[in-house]
Amino acid sequence: MEIKWEYTRKRSEFGRPCSFSDLPGEVTVDIPPDPSLAGDFIPQDPVDVAIQHGPVMALHEVNTEKVQVTSRGVNHVEGGWPKHIDPRNTDMTTRYREEVERDEVYIRSILRLSTLMEHCIRQNNAIDIYEEYFEEEEEEEEKEEPPSAKTISVLRDPNLVRRMATHLSWHPDACKELAVAYCSLDFQDKRRDMSFDSYIWDLENPYKPELTLMLSSPVVTLEYNPKDWHHLLGGCYNGQIVYWDTRKGGLTIEATPVEFSHRDPVYGAIWLPSRTGTECFSASTDGQVLWWDIRNLSQPSERLVLDITREDQLRNALSAISLDFSLSMPTKFLVGTEQGSIISCNRDAKTPPEKIAHVFSGHIGAVYSVARNPFFPKVFLSVGDWTARIWSEEILDASSIMETKCHIPYLLDGCWSPVKPAVFFIARSDGVLDIWDFLFHQKDPSLSLKVSNEPLLSLCPQDNGRIIGCGTRLGAVNLLEISSGLCTLRKNEKSLTSTMFEREARREKALQDKQRELRVREQLLAQAKKEEKEDPQEVFEQARADFFSIIDAEKQRRGLAE
Numbered sequence: 001m002e003i004k005w006e007y008t009r010k011r012s013e014f015g016r017p018c019s020f021s022d023l024p025g026e027v028t029v030d031i032p033p034d035p036s037l038a039g040d041f042i043p044q045d046p047v048d049v050a051i052q053h054g055p056v057m058a059l060h061e062v063n064t065e066k067v068q069v070t071s072r073g074v075n076h077v078e079g080g081w082p083k084h085i086d087p088r089n090t091d092m093t094t095r096y097r098e099e100v101e102r103d104e105v106y107i108r109s110i111l112r113l114s115t116l117m118e119h120c121i122r123q124n125n126a127i128d129i130y131e132e133y134f135e136e137e138e139e140e141e142e143k144e145e146p147p148s149a150k151t152i153s154v155l156r157d158p159n160l161v162r163r164m165a166t167h168l169s170w171h172p173d174a175c176k177e178l179a180v181a182y183c184s185l186d187f188q189d190k191r192r193d194m195s196f197d198s199y200i201w202d203l204e205n206p207y208k209p210e211l212t213l214m215l216s217s218p219v220v221t222l223e224y225n226p227k228d229w230h231h232l233l234g235g236c237y238n239g240q241i242v243y244w245d246t247r248k249g250g251l252t253i254e255a256t257p258v259e260f261s262h263r264d265p266v267y268g269a270i271w272l273p274s275r276t277g278t279e280c281f282s283a284s285t286d287g288q289v290l291w292w293d294i295r296n297l298s299q300p301s302e303r304l305v306l307d308i309t310r311e312d313q314l315r316n317a318l319s320a321i322s323l324d325f326s327l328s329m330p331t332k333f334l335v336g337t338e339q340g341s342i343i344s345c346n347r348d349a350k351t352p353p354e355k356i357a358h359v360f361s362g363h364i365g366a367v368y369s370v371a372r373n374p375f376f377p378k379v380f381l382s383v384g385d386w387t388a389r390i391w392s393e394e395i396l397d398a399s400s401i402m403e404t405k406c407h408i409p410y411l412l413d414g415c416w417s418p419v420k421p422a423v424f425f426i427a428r429s430d431g432v433l434d435i436w437d438f439l440f441h442q443k444d445p446s447l448s449l450k451v452s453n454e455p456l457l458s459l460c461p462q463d464n465g466r467i468i469g470c471g472t473r474l475g476a477v478n479l480l481e482i483s484s485g486l487c488t489l490r491k492n493e494k495s496l497t498s499t500m501f502e503r504e505a506r507r508e509k510a511l512q513d514k515q516r517e518l519r520v521r522e523q524l525l526a527q528a529k530k531e532e533k534e535d536p537q538e539v540f541e542q543a544r545a546d547f548f549s550i551i552d553a554e555k556q557r558r559g560l561a562e
Helices: 034-042 091-100 104-126 135-143 493-532 536-561
Strands: 149-153 164-170 177-182 198-202 211-213 219-224 229-236 241-245 266-269 278-284 288-293 302-305 320-325 334-336 341-346 355-360 366-374 377-384 387-392 411-416 423-428 432-437 449-451 455-460 467-472 477-482
Touching: 034 135, 091 104, 164 455, 164 467, 219 266, 229 278, 278 320, 288 320, 334 366, 334 377, 341 366, 377 411, 387 411, 387 493, 423 455, 432 455, 455 477
Parallel strands: 164 219, 266 320, 320 366, 366 411, 411 455
Antiparallel strands: 149 477, 164 177, 177 198, 198 211, 219 229, 229 241, 266 278, 278 288, 288 302, 320 334, 334 341, 341 355, 366 377, 377 387, 411 423, 423 432, 432 449, 455 467, 467 477
8 A cells, every 4th residue: 555645835835035144143122121120020049941942843654665576587598599500400509519619719718717717616615605603693582582472363153053163174285274173072962053064264364264065964073185185084973984075166075874984973084195195094982993995985994993902892992082193104093092091003913903002091081182293203292181291102111201280171182383393282171272392391381372261172283383273162263373482493402302202211211110120029028028927837737748749749650650
C-alpha cells in the first residue's frame, strides 16, 4: 500500500521574504521609571525568569516503496561463431576451434591473461572472503534469547456440534496444508446433528476448509502419504481403514470390509516405505495390528495379535492406543497400550510370538503417545499418566533412562522436535503446552504456554520445527510459532545429546546391576538364616538316612551285576 502526505499552500501566504544583516544595537524606545508606581511592586531578589525559545518540530511517518531484490546469474556458453560455421555441426566447430588455437594472436592473448588469472586464483586461495569472524558472538547472542511462542492462527471446527481434534497431519510439500481428524471419543456420545466429516485446511485461508473429507463413520487418525502426496489414509471409529485421493474430491476411494477390519476404533494408521507407496498398517484397542495394501483392501495382508504371553490369543491381547514407525528402522515399530506397557515389535520375525520383541513397563495409565527420536532411533519417548519418559532399546530389563517430573494434570500427547534432538513437546489436560529441552533443563520445561482452556489432545510440528499444531477437545487447532532458540540446531548439540543419552543409559544399567546384586545377596542371606534355624539332630538324621540309602542302592546294583 502506497502512503503519501501532501502539504499545499499558496505562495502569497508565506509572507514577505526576510532579509537579515549584521547591525549594531540601537535603542528604539526608552521609557523612564515612574516613582509613583513603585508601591505597586513587590521587591524580589533574585529574579528567575524561564524563557523557552526553540523551533516548532513535527513528526511525520513515510512508508516508502519496497525494493524488490533478486539474484540473477548468467551461464556463459561457447558461441559467437562466424556466419559460415554451423554451431550444430560438430566437425565444423572442431575444425574452426583448432584453427583459432593455432593462431599466434590467440596464443599471446592466452599467455598474457593466464598470468593475471593465476594471480587472482592465488589471491582467492590466500584469503577467504566469505569467512565469518563473529560467528561465535552471534551464537552467544542467540542463546540469550528467552524461549517464547505465539499463536499465529486458529482453525475451528465449522460445525455447531463441537468434536475433538484427535489427530493432525501436515502436507509433505512445504506444509502448506493441514489435515485434521475430528471425532468424539466420549463413550456413547449420541448428540444430535453431529457431523462425521473431517477437513483439510489451507493455512492462507483459516476461516474455511480447503477440502471436506466425507465419511460414514468418524475418523480418529489421518496421515498423508509421504511418497504420493495426494493419498490420505484414515482410521475410523468403527474400525475400518479408508483412503482418499484429494485430486478426486472428498469422497473415499475405498474402505476395508467391516468383517475384516478392526473391532474397535483405530488409533494409529501409518504408511510404510515400499516401492509402490501403497502399503500401510494400523493398530486398534481390539489388540490387533493389521497390514494393508490400498490396491486391495478386501482383507489384511498380515495380522499380529498383541499378546505379550506369546500365545497368540486375542482374549489376552493388550489394547493399542498409540503407534509409531520410523523410516530409519523399517522393520520395527512401537505400540503404546491402554495397560501402560510399550511393545517393541519386529515385523521380520518368522512367527507371530517372535514379532513381539520386548515389552517396556513403567507407566501406570494408558500410553497416549510413543515416538522415536528422529536423530537417535534407539531412543524413544512415551507419554502417559502424569509423566513423560525416555527409553533406550539398548537397555531392555531396566526402566526409563530419563523422565519428567510428575505433573498434576494428565498428559495426553507428546512428540519430538524434528530439528533439535533433545527438545520434545507435551500436551496437558489443562490446556498447557510444555516444551522441554533436556540438554539445558531436566527438572522444569523450558517453556510452558497456556494455549486453551480445554485439554490439548494432539500435537504435530512442521518439518522445520518452527510451527506446531495443537488440537483441543472442542475441535480448535491452534498454530503456534516457536522462537528460533527452540527450533535452531546449535553447534555440537547432536553430539552433546548423544553423550547425555549414553551417560543416562550407563547410569541406569549400573543401577540395574546393583539392584540385581542386592537381590541375590538378600536371597543368600535368607537361605543362610533358614539353614541356621534347622535342628542339628534333624540334619544328622537326614544325612544318616541319605547315607544308608546310597549304600543300599549300591548293594542292589552289585547284586544285579553278579
